[in-house]
Amino acid sequence: MVSGDNDGMAAKAPSKSSISPADKMLVKTWLHSKSANTRRAYERHAFAMLNFVGKPLTDVTLADLQAWSDSLNGASSSRRLALATVKSLIGYGTEMELLPRNVGQAIRLDRERDSLHERILSQQQVVALIENEPDARRKALLRVLYVMGLRISELCGLKWRDITRRKQGGVATVFGKGAKTRHVEVPAKLFKELVALRDDTGPDAPVVPGHDGGPLSRDAAHRVVKRAGKRVGLPEAFSAHWLRHAHVSHALDRGAPVHVVQKSAGHSSLATTTRYSHVQDGDGAGKYLD
Structure with a gap:
């Protein structure tokens, strides 16, 4: 079930x-192409907002969205999902040039109060982690x-046949969690x-x-990450997945649209992506980090 399907925010569809x-x-x-459950949940939030403002999307203003946001009740995670859903819709419409402007860009999503924040590095910590790695190969691994x-398993399994060259950088075809394939940008x-x-x-x-030029094992990659973290004084619990958390959080903070980051990270649910940070318009999550 998609998070937020039973959030109590509306008595009826x-x-x-x-x-x-x-x-x-x-x-x-x-x-x-989204799942039936996802379509039902996202459609309900989108139509609820449109019914509330009583005007077509092309005429919706920031004040309309703020009034709708203030009217939401229920759990904080449910409100965040509703906001993220509408922001994604408006961002998509703007990107497709079907809407004149992204009025949802200024709506900020509050981060949930959970332990995730303890595993999200600051941008300064990431810079220190990477720049203090003296070995070029290991530095590339961290980047x-x-x-x-x-x-970490996706990194270890990535081969050059999975990379398609583009004018600026490339695109990696990644076979990830749940036997799902996604395409991830490789900035120039x-x-x-x-290369x-x-x-x-x-x-x-x-x-x-x-180190021998052959495939990298997960254990070896894990050791590289742990040593790099220890070198700059990160917590003992630091792992490769913390860099994935940082990728999502920092991309959103720098303006990447939530649906772009969701696709890049391979999150099955929009709610997973929106746990991390704030969302603004833009495209290509990796570009915001390179």
Whole structure:
């Protein structure tokens, strides 16, 4: 079940009768290919907002969104999901040039009070972690984990055949959690760094090799991360996944739209992505970090 399906914010499903055909079509294309549960939850939040403001999306103002936001009740996580859903819809509509401006950009999402914040490094900590790594190969490993937001298993399994060159950087096809494939941007600066480390030009060569040039094991990658963390005084619990947390949080803080970060990180639920930080308009999560 998608988080927020039973949030108590509305006694009944919002009416679609007052929604304009153009807005219904925008919502439909925005939700295309999402699961049935996700479509129902996101559609309900979107139509509830439109019913509240009583005008088409092209005419919705920041004041309208703020009034709707103030009217929400229920659990804080449910309110955040509703806000994130509408922000994503408006961001998508703006990106597709179907809406004149992203009025949801100024709506900020409060971070939940949970232990996640304890595992999100500051941008200064990430810079120190990477810059204090003296070995170029290990430094690239840390940058891939952070800039691309990969899980440690995804990093270890990434081969050059999975990288498609672009004019600026490249795109990695990542086979991740839940046997799902996603496409992750490799910014130009990071791409050049990885190419400079490449000795084996074969397609099955690892993008981040081990010390002997062969595939990197998870244990070896874990040791690199732990040593780097210890070097700069990070908590003993620090792990590679903390860099993934930092990737999502910092990308959102720097203006990446929530739906872009969700896709880049491979989160199955928008609610997972919105736990991290604030959302603004933009595109390509990795660009905000390189």
